[in-house]
Amino acid sequence: MLPVNEEKNSPLILVIDDDVTIRFMINETLETLGFIVEEAENGIQGIERARELKPDIILLDVMMPEMDGFTACPQIREIPHCRHTPVLMMTGLDDIESINKAYQVGATDFATKPLNYTLLSHRLLYMLRSKQTADELRANQEKLDHAQRLAKLGYWEWDLNNFVTWSEQVTETFWLPKGKTCGELSYFFQNLHKKDMEKVRAALKLAKEKEQNFSLEYRIRNREGKVRIIFHEAKVNYNEGRKPISLIGTIQDITERKRAEYEIQKLANYDKVTGLPNRTSLRQKLEKIIARAPSSQQVTAILTLDLDHFKRLNDTLGHQAGDQLLRKIASRLNEFIENSAYGSVDLTSTRLQQKKHALELTLSHFGGDEFVILIDGAPTIENVASIARKLNEIIAEPIDLDGNVISMTASIGISAWPEDGKDVDTLLKQSGSALYHAKSEGRNCYKFFTAAMNARAFERLSLEINLRKAIEKEQFMLFYQPKVDALSGSILGMEALIRWKHPELGMISPADFIPVAEQTGMIIPIGQWIFEEACRFLNKIEEHNLPPLTVALNLSGAQFTQKGLPEELGNSVAKAGIAPQQIELEITESLLMENIEEAIKIMNRLREIGFSIAIDDFGTGYSSLSYLKRFPAATLKIDQSFIRDIDKDADDRSIVQAIITLAHSLRLKVVAEGIEKREQLAVLREQGCDLIQGYYYSHPLCCEDFLDWISNREDDPVDELEATMAI
Ligand code: C2E
Ligand code: MG
Ligand code: MG
Numbered sequence: 001m002l003p004v005n006e007e008k009n010s011p012l013i014l015v016i017d018d019d020v021t022i023r024f025m026i027n028e029t030l031e032t033l034g035f036i037v038e039e040a041e042n043g044i045q046g047i048e049r050a051r052e053l054k055p056d057i058i059l060l061d062v063m064m065p066e067m068d069g070f071t072a073c074p075q076i077r078e079i080p081h082c083r084h085t086p087v088l089m090m091t092g093l094d095d096i097e098s099i100n101k102a103y104q105v106g107a108t109d110f111a112t113k114p115l116n117y118t119l120l121s122h123r124l125l126y127m128l129r130s131k132q133t134a135d136e137l138r139a140n141q142e143k144l145d146h147a148q149r150l151a152k153l154g155y156w157e158w159d160l161n162n163f164v165t166w167s168e169q170v171t172e173t174f175w176l177p178k179g180k181t182c183g184e185l186s187y188f189f190q191n192l193h194k195k196d197m198e199k200v201r202a203a204l205k206l207a208k209e210k211e212q213n214f215s216l217e218y219r220i221r222n223r224e225g226k227v228r229i230i231f232h233e234a235k236v237n238y239n240e241g242r243k244p245i246s247l248i249g250t251i252q253d254i255t256e257r258k259r260a261e262y263e264i265q266k267l268a269n270y271d272k273v274t275g276l277p278n279r280t281s282l283r284q285k286l287e288k289i290i291a292r293a294p295s296s297q298q299v300t301a302i303l304t305l306d307l308d309h310f311k312r313l314n315d316t317l318g319h320q321a322g323d324q325l326l327r328k329i330a331s332r333l334n335e336f337i338e339n340s341a342y343g344s345v346d347l348t349s350t351r352l353q354q355k356k357h358a359l360e361l362t363l364s365h366f367g368g369d370e371f372v373i374l375i376d377g378a379p380t381i382e383n384v385a386s387i388a389r390k391l392n393e394i395i396a397e398p399i400d401l402d403g404n405v406i407s408m409t410a411s412i413g414i415s416a417w418p419e420d421g422k423d424v425d426t427l428l429k430q431s432g433s434a435l436y437h438a439k440s441e442g443r444n445c446y447k448f449f450t451a452a453m454n455a456r457a458f459e460r461l462s463l464e465i466n467l468r469k470a471i472e473k474e475q476f477m478l479f480y481q482p483k484v485d486a487l488s489g490s491i492l493g494m495e496a497l498i499r500w501k502h503p504e505l506g507m508i509s510p511a512d513f514i515p516v517a518e519q520t521g522m523i524i525p526i527g528q529w530i531f532e533e534a535c536r537f538l539n540k541i542e543e544h545n546l547p548p549l550t551v552a553l554n555l556s557g558a559q560f561t562q563k564g565l566p567e568e569l570g571n572s573v574a575k576a577g578i579a580p581q582q583i584e585l586e587i588t589e590s591l592l593m594e595n596i597e598e599a600i601k602i603m604n605r606l607r608e609i610g611f612s613i614a615i616d617d618f619g620t621g622y623s624s625l626s627y628l629k630r631f632p633a634a635t636l637k638i639d640q641s642f643i644r645d646i647d648k649d650a651d652d653r654s655i656v657q658a659i660i661t662l663a664h665s666l667r668l669k670v671v672a673e674g675i676e677k678r679e680q681l682a683v684l685r686e687q688g689c690d691l692i693q694g695y696y697y698s699h700p701l702c703c704e705d706f707l708d709w710i711s712n713r714e715d716d717p718v719d720e721l722e723a724t725m726a727i
Pocket of ligand 2: 495554586616
């Protein structure tokens with residue numbers, strides 16, 4: 001049986017020979033064996049016939065007129081379908097040189113004349129069989145190459161020194177010079193992404209020095225500078241003696257796969273219309289948050305925001321306009337959230353930032369007209385309310401939809417964790433119920449799930465609104481409380497304490513409104529007013545021919561950290577004609593401890609200008625003695641909580657004694673505040689306290705009452721006290 005290929009039943013042999021007898025003999029022998037034999041008389045004719053016939057084997061004579069076999073053979077090889085066709089060169093010359101030449105010009109084998117025709121037929125059969133095997137191998141190799149090209153899979157081998165060989169696919173993937181398939185290792189680093197360079201070097205080093213195989217993903221840049229992602233696998237290759245001889249591996253461009261993975265992930269976690277994180281991703285984020293222990297100082301809340309009457313607009317203007325509207329709202333909300341995360345004055349005062357309250361807002365789109373905002377790390381529930389109010393304002397701004405200006409409003413429902421629910425489902429459900437409540441209350445508003453939170457938010461809102469008007473309506477007053485020398489009983493100064501006289505709510509305590517003023521940034525204009533008012537009062541004291549007194553002013557966090565504060569205060573006193581030495585600035589211990597280095601800098605600057613500094617409420621914060629030494633303060637005010645029971649409680653007495661001793665060793669004056677009883681005063685005098693402040697001498701008084709009080713002060717309570725003690 002002949003090893004015939006499947007398309008042609010009989011193998012086709014092309015005989016190129018000028019000798020008609022030989023052609024005839026070959027024809028006769030082979031045709032009886034089932035071959036088809038075609039003939040050509042010389043090289044030129046032979047090339048022609050090979051082109052048109054696609055022979056399975058070519059028998060080629062060497063010596064021929066017109067064109068000999070040595071010349072014809074290379075030209076036959078150039079015909080694409082003859083590149084691998086076996087060529088048996090028939091030579092009458094039995095010399096080695098001709099045989100060598102035959103191979104050089106591309107012959108597969110040779111046979112010497114005169115030919116042994118029986119042997120020739122067997123030889124052809126073997127040639128055919130090996131051609132078939134070679135064809136199959138080539139086809140497989142091509143398939144493999146094709147598959148590797150499709151998979152963008154390249155392979156390489158590194159000799160562990162500086163020489164690498166690689167496949168064409170590597171050349172293509174790494175943008176190496178065309179046709180280059182070996183070279184120095186540095187070729188691979190040419191287009192590597194700078195940030196991944198170290199990672200790749202380290203992996204190669206470990207492979208070489210520690211014989212560690214690796215799989216690695218890294219980035220390269222193509223000619224246009226676009227990033228491609230490469231998956232690189234490498235394995236150490238050993239010789240028979242288990243000595244590493246090379247590193248072999250594959251590289252694969254996985255950019256498309258990565259892109260597809262990203263797209264899948266995007267589809268699963270982001271909303272199609274707005275591109276915002278969807279329900280799934282918000283749930284994941286919330287789950288992470290509630291896996292940690294709740295903080296008593298920070299609030300986590302969920303705001304479900306639903307556009308009012310969105311369906312009506314969607315039906316009237318069409319779905320496309322509806323989608324456009326949702327995208328506009330999404331980008332507005334997004335902008336607000338990105339800005340607020342960096343702390344707009346309204347949400348996070350500088351003080352809050354210093355405390356590292358990582359206020360984080362996450363916006364998501366649950367589909368339809370429902371957006372959900374996750375707030376984490378808000379200082380108070382009131383802050384959550386003010387964010388909700390801001391969201392309402394943002395949505396209410398007019399929206400231009402291709403020339404149609406429309407107005408939108410939203411209703412917001414709020415639930416807080418863990419108060420309203422300990423798990424994600426409950427929290428979402430409760431904020432949904434609160435949303436329903438907001439809708440039923442007339443829309444365009446926000447509602448908390450819990451009634452108590454609603455009440456607090458309402459109270460805070462009205463306080464905030466009223467506070468904004470209080471300066472222009474002149475509702476603030478500055479009260480003064482005297483500070484008395486503990487030994488002589490003479491008045492050395494006073495502390496200015498703000499009062500808010502509200503026409504309906506009456507006197508509002510600073511403890512209630514100062515924190516709101518801080519968080520809303522209103523403390524800055526209020527602080528300025530206090531400062532000017534205190535200067536006016538000092539001038540008034542002078543007009544009354546009273547001995548000069550110092551006034552102590554409280555500085556809040558936002559004021560203290562306000563940029564350029566020392567210079568601003570310096571200018572204000574100069575303008576009022578007051579010496580800065582007449583003003584003492586009280587700063588609470590806990591505020592100073594928030595950012596010690598910064599606090600020291602500000603205090604030094606204030607002192608340079610001439611202000612003196614008192615550390616207020618000492619004992620309530622860290623009471624760190626080592627820091628106390630570094631603060632350029634002149635006075636220490638012991639917090640009232642230590643004074644309250646000082647006459648009865650031995651512990652308090654020892655604490656106060658320790659503070660006084662320490663303060664004196666640091667050359668600080670000590671003020672005790674909150675003295676209401678003479679017994680308390682007696683202890684403090686004995687302990688060496690320098691100044692006394694409290695109801696015992698006087699409640700804080702308005703300007704006129706204070707002046708009256710000083711002028712009419714006849715009895716020195718110290719004398720009175722001494723009389724009492726003597727009894
Ligand atoms: P503070 O600076 O420690 O002020 C002392 C507080 O103790 C004042 O309360 C004062 O009225 C009260 N007090 C004085 N003597 C006694 C006493 O014998 N017994 C008792 N129980 N209390 C006494 P006030 O005026 O309500 O102020 C509370 C806090 O509000 C102040 O604490 C201060 O931190 C802040 N504050 C007051 N006025 C201002 C201000 O003008 N600016 C700023 N930033 N904060 C102020
Ligand atoms: Mg004070
Ligand atoms: Mg105090």
